[in-house]
Amino acid sequence: MTEKMTLALIYGSARQGRFCDTVASWLIRELETSDVFSLTIIDPVRMKSARGDKSAGPAEWMERKVAEADAFIVITPEYNHGYPAALKEMIDAVYEPWHAKPVAFVSYGGASGGIRAVEQLRQVFGELHAVTLRDGISFAKAWSKFDAAGNLYKPEEMRAPLFLMIDRLTWWARTLKYARKATPYNEIAA
Numbered sequence: 367m368t369e370k371m372t373l374a375l376i377y378g379s380a381r382q383g384r385f386c387d388t389v390a391s392w393l394i395r396e397l398e399t400s401d402v403f404s405l406t407i408i409d410p411v412r413m414k415s416a417r418g419d420k421s422a423g424p425a426e427w428m429e430r431k432v433a434e435a436d437a438f439i440v441i442t443p444e445y446n447h448g449y450p451a452a453l454k455e456m457i458d459a460v461y462e463p464w465h466a467k468p469v470a471f472v473s474y475g476g477a478s479g480g481i482r483a484v485e486q487l488r489q490v491f492g493e494l495h496a497v498t499l500r501d502g503i504s505f506a507k508a509w510s511k512f513d514a515a516g517n518l519y520k521p522e523e524m525r526a527p528l529f530l531m532i533d534r535l536t537w538w539a540r541t542l543k544y545a546r547k548a549t550p551y552n553e554i555a556a
C-alpha cells in the first residue's frame with residue numbers, strides 16, 4: 367500500500383462564532399475516510415495560541431505545519447470583497463515550505479460565495495510558487511445551505527464538484543511530491 371499524503375485544511379476565519387467551523391466540519395466528514403490523504407488542520411486561532419508556546423512560536427508552528435503537508439485546501443470566507451487578515455498573517459508566516467505545492471479552495475460568503483476572496487488568494491499563492499487549482503467549491507449564502515446541526519440540506523449536490531476537485535488535487539499533489547523529490551525546487555535556480 368502506498369503511504370498517504372498529508373492534506374492540510376487551512377481555516378480562513380479567526381472570528382468568534384465563525385461559520386468556518388461549519389464548512390470545515392462538513393469537509394472533514396467528507397474526507398476523513400480518504401485512502402489518499404490524511405488530514406491536518408491549520409487554524410489561525412491555534413497559531414495565535416502558539417504565541418504562548420515556548421517550545422514553538424507561531425512562525426515555527428506554521429513552518430512545521432506547511433512543511434509536513436503535500437497539499438492544501440483553504441476554507442475562506444469573503445470580507446469586504448477580499449479574504450480575512452488572519453489568513454494573510456498565516457500565509458505570510460512562511461515562504462519556502464509553500465513552494466511547488468498545490469492549493470485548492472472552498473469558499474463561502476454572501477451573494478458571491480467568496481469567489482472574490484479566492485481570486486485574490488490566487489495572486490498571493492502565485493508569489494509563493496504554489497499551484498492553485500481551477501476547480502473549487504463555493505457556497506453562496508452559505509448559512510442557507512446548512513441545517514442547525516451543520517449538515518448540508520443537499521449533500522449529494524456538492525459531492526460531484528468536491529470529488530472532482532479532490533481528484534485533481536490528488537494528481538497535483540502526487541506529481542509535485544515526486545518532482546520535488548527528484549529535483550528539490552530551490553536547486554533549480556540559484
Ligand SMILES: Cc1cc2nc3c(=O)[nH]c(=O)nc-3n(C[C@H](O)[C@H](O)[C@H](O)COP(=O)(O)O)c2cc1C
Nearest residue numbers: 379381384385386443444445446447475476477478
Ligand atoms: C467584516 C465582514 C465583511 C463581509 N464582507 C462580505 C463581502 O464582501 N461579500 C460577501 O459575500 N460576504 C461578506 N461578509 C459575509 C461573510 O462572508 C459571512 O458572514 C461569513 O460567514 C463569514 O465567515 P466566518 O463566520 O467564518 O468569519 C462579510 C462578513 C464580515 C464579518
